[in-house]
Amino acid sequence: MPNPTAAMLVIGDEILSGRTRDANTHHLAGVLTERGIDLKEVRVVSDDHGAIVAAVKALSKAVDHVFTSGGIGPTHDDITADAVAAAFDRPIDVRDDARALLQAHYDRSGQELNAARLRMARIPEGATLIDNPVSTAPGFTIENVHVMAGVPSVFNAMVQSVIPTLTGGAPMLSETWRVQRGEGDLAEPLALIAAEFADLSVGSYPFQKDGRYGSNIVIRGQDAARLDVAMAKLKDIFPA
């Protein structure tokens, strides 16, 4: 059975302007690979209602799980929850259980649950909450879309809350062999290995270090024994 598929949707002008470098995609990619869920696509869009709605619609149709990052805080530029609700044509309003979580949190810290903070309790109808052990304000899952915060510590915690609830596949195993030769010298033998081991994926990732070219050859697959055979062949062709 093929592995479940996923897509990541990063929401935020700060990524597109180059102000902030997205860290959440790389984290999620590693977690999904371990879980045997294939990340098929990533999109980054701006804090724009239409752009978010269009991306949620397209991705939620294309893959089994969509993970979003960003735009669920209390400020005026946090429009993700409303956009996701619109994508699924659902009403959205402050929900009692989410409000209670926030109320208890701000009571503990002696802060006021003001109108801005209360926006973080706006949840589309029919969604389930995603636990946020870092800063309380919950994410939510609606249909196959998991809506999470952009702050990396909170995003990572929410990923940890969601992942155990998903059915995983066979984890993708991967082995890397570093070769101190340019890709042009590797291409032909690599193509032969790729053809022989069609059930595995053979990738070549060139690098340049101290003026010399080299390549990391990565073989991926779900069958550890096959991976071993292919790696042995590779090391035979390109000894250390």
Added chain:
Amino acid sequence: MPNPTAAMLVIGDEILSGRTRDANTHHLAGVLTERGIDLKEVRVVSDDHGAIVAAVKALSKAVDHVFTSGGIGPTHDDITADAVAAAFDRPIDVRDDARALLQAHYDRSGQELNAARLRMARIPEGATLIDNPVSTAPGFTIENVHVMAGVPSVFNAMVQSVIPTLTGGAPMLSETWRVQRGEGDLAEPLALIAAEFADLSVGSYPFQKDGRYGSNIVIRGQDAARLDVAMAKLKDIFPA
């Protein structure tokens, strides 16, 4: 006149598997912002012909310039050039000027221009070459799509070759003000500033440091004087 728009398309299984963290998007985002070209969307897709073709078609229609990264080397998994040619329904073959560049390069280094390396001279009909001062093998521009290498040093050099050929807009200016208070306390005054300065964009980016919440407030716009007025107002409301 609104600024020209752009999209970035990153091609590579190694990003989606979490093996490699993409660095090229962040670099391009900063360069485009300086040049006054608005990066509207980023997509990451796998080394899959259909996925690349679909993304090139969608993005090249949606924005003024598409920049791609990855998949133009000599190995079997480098399929970007063929996919981009297919997206525009153009034939692709080894081109004499690209072959001459490679021939001279490998002659200098005493290496053979073998069949694998010659694949890097495959250029879709009607494209113009993008200079690669780092490792010679050229990128190319076809229609509004700029096809570049994935290795960051080569990608950055190609970006530097392409950017001066593009018409820029008014550079986006940005000022940041760091406030040691949670977003929930900032939201209302920020929304007022955002409403008053509708020609600017006001963003709030929360962080957590040493157990305390704070937020970087970023105001962006093309009019330096307006930006100054808005920043003065902001600092008035939230003194250092």
